[in-house]
Amino acid sequence: MTDAALRNRTKPDAVWYTRCPAPTPLSIAAQLGWVEETFVRHGIAVSSIRDSLDPAIRQSHFDHRLDWSFRQGGNIPPIWARSGGRKTRLIGLTRTDEFQAVITLPETGIASGADLAGRKIGLPRRPGEIIDFQRATSLKGIVSALTVSGLAVADVDLVDLVSDEPVLSGPDDGRLHGLRRRLPYGEEIAALHRGLIDAFFVKGAEGVTVANLIGARIVVSTGFHPDPAIRINNGTPRPLTVDATFADERPDLVAELVVAVQRVEEWARDNPDEAVRFVAREIGASEEAVRAANGADLHRHLTLDLDPAEIGAIAHFRDFLLEWGFIPAHFNVDDWVDARPLALARNHLAH
Template sequence: MNAPQHRSPAPETLWYARGPVPTPLGIAAQQGWLNQAFSQFGTEAHALSESGDPAVRQSFYDHTQPNSVRQSGSIAALWARARGSDTRLIGLTWTDEYQALIALPESGIRTVSDLRGRRIGLPRHVDRTVDIFRISALRGCLNALATEAISEHEVEWADIDVVAPDITALHEPHPYSAEARALLRGEVDAIFVKGSQGAEASHWLAAHTVIDIGRHPDPALRCNNGTPRTLTVDAALLDNYPQLVERVLREVQRAAQWAENNPLLTRQFIARETRSSEYWAAHAYGEDVHRHMHTTLEPVYVDALQRYADFLSARGFIAHPVDVRGWISDAPLAALRASAPQGASYAR
C-alpha cells in the first residue's frame, strides 16, 4: 500500500497577472472575488503588478513566480513555455478586437491593394523582454496583406524604435505614441494598431482605417496575440493545490457569467482594465463583448493557438516549438464542469 501523500498547507499568497485587455480574471480581480474566494484557504491573492520587486513583476513574461496564474495575450505565455517555464494551459478566451492597419488620408492609401510598394512601420521595443507589440503588429500586417494576396516582399518594412518602460514598470506612456510620431513625420506610410487604445490613437490622428482585420469573417486571419488569450498556471501549483486552481477557474467563469448578465457594467470594467473610455472599449471590442468572456478549451481555439505557436516558432520569436495539446491540462475545467449546477454556462 502506498503511503498517504501529505501536502503542505495552502500557500500564503496566490499571484495573478493580466494585461490591460478584457479578461474575466481582470473582472474577478476588480470585484474583489479572488481574495474572497481564497480567504477560506488562508491564502491572499495579489497582482504581480502590485509587487515592489521587479523579479516578481517580470513573471508576467517568464511565468517563473511560484503559485501564480496568468490570463492575458498568448505571446508571453508561449514564449515562457518555449524557454522551459513549467506551466500548464487550463483555458482559452476569444474576445475579438480592433486590429487595424491605418494611414493618413493624404497618403492616398485607401485599400490593402494600395499598400504595394509602400512603407509599413513596425515598432521595435529595444528594452522589452519579448516584443509583444512588434510580433502582434507583424502578424496583423501579414494577415491584412494576405486578404489581397500581397507578399511581405511587396511592401517595405521600417523599424520604429520605441524606448519605453517595460510592462513590469509602474507607469507607461501611450502604447502607440512612437508609431504615431513616425506616421505624422512621414517616416512610414501605414502602422498597425489594436484594441481600445489603438482605436483611440487612430481617431486623434484622423487616420483612415485601411482594414480592420479584427472584423474579418475568417477567424484564422483574426488570430493574433489576443485571439485567443491564454489562462496558464505554474505546474507546481496545479500539482500541489488543484483545489486552488479549480477555484481560480471557478471565479473566472463566474466573472464571465456576470459579464453576460451585466453588459453596461462590463463595459465600464473593461474600460478601466484597458485604460480607455467606455466609448473606445465598445468600439474596439464590440457592443456584445460581454458575451465573449467565457474560458474554454474548445478545439477550434486550441487549433488557432497551435497555428499561432507555429508562426512564432517559424519566425524565431520563441526558442523552441510548442505542442499546445501537450501543454494543456483539462483537469481543472473538467472538475469545474462536474461540480457545476445544472444549467451553468461552464457545464455545457
C-alpha cells in the same frame, strides 16, 4: 485523490496573479473581489505581479517565473515561456474578438490594401524586452492585412521604430504622469506625421482611440475576419495559465480559481453595461472605445473554456511566432493543455 488528501498537501502562504489591460474574465473577477475571496477563505494572500515594486517579480508577467502564480492576457508571452521550457499549464481560453487594422493618413493616398505595395509600414522594436510581444503583434497584424490584400511582406518596406522605454513600468514611474501605464503607438504616430512611415498596425480600444485621434483612414481591418488564421493575434484568444507547481500540488485551488473566473460569464450577461465599464477601467480607455473595438456583444464573450477550435488557433499562432523567430522552439500545444481544473470546477458546481 480525495478532497481531504488534496487539502493536506502543500498550502502556499500567498499566490501571485497578473492580467493584461484587456477584456478578460480574470480581470473582472479580480475587480469584483472574487479572486481574493477565493484564496483568502483558505488563509492564502493574493498579490498582484504588475503592482509589485520589485522588477524581478514584475518580470513574471512575461516569463511566468513565479511558482504559485496564474495569468490571463495576451498569448504571446505564455507561448514564449512554454516554448522556452517554462513549466506552465494552459487551463482555459477566452476569445473576445477586437478591432485590428492597418491605418494611414488620408494624405498618403493609400485607400486599400493593394495600395500598400512599395510603401513603408512601421514596426515597433524594443530590444530591451525579453519578448518583444508588441513587435510580434504588429507583424502578425501586418502579415494578415497583406495576405487578405493579395500581397506579401516582400512587397512592402517594414521600418523599425526602436524604443528603449520598458513596456512594464513600476507603479511609481514618474514618466507616466500619474497614470498606470503608457498607452501604445506613440512612436508610430510620431513617425507617421514625420513622413518616416506610411502606415502602421493598431488593435483594441487603444487602437480605435488612436485612429480617431489622428483622423486616420482604415486601410485593412482584420479583427473580425471569418478566417481564424487571419484574425488570431496576441489578444485572440487570451489564455489562462498557471505554473506546474500550482497545477500539480493544489489542483483543487486551481479549480476554485476557475470557478471564480467562470462566474464572470453569467454576471456579464446580466450586467452588460457594468461589464463594459469594468473592461474600460482595466484598459484605461473610454467605454465608447471599448464598444467600438469589441462590439456591442462584448458581455456575451467573456467565457472561459477549452474550445478545440481556439486551441487549434493557438497552435497556428505558435507556428507563426516560430517562423518569424519570436519563440525559441516548437512545442505541442495539446500537451500544454490541462483540462483537469475545468473538470474539477464542473464537479464543484454540480455539488
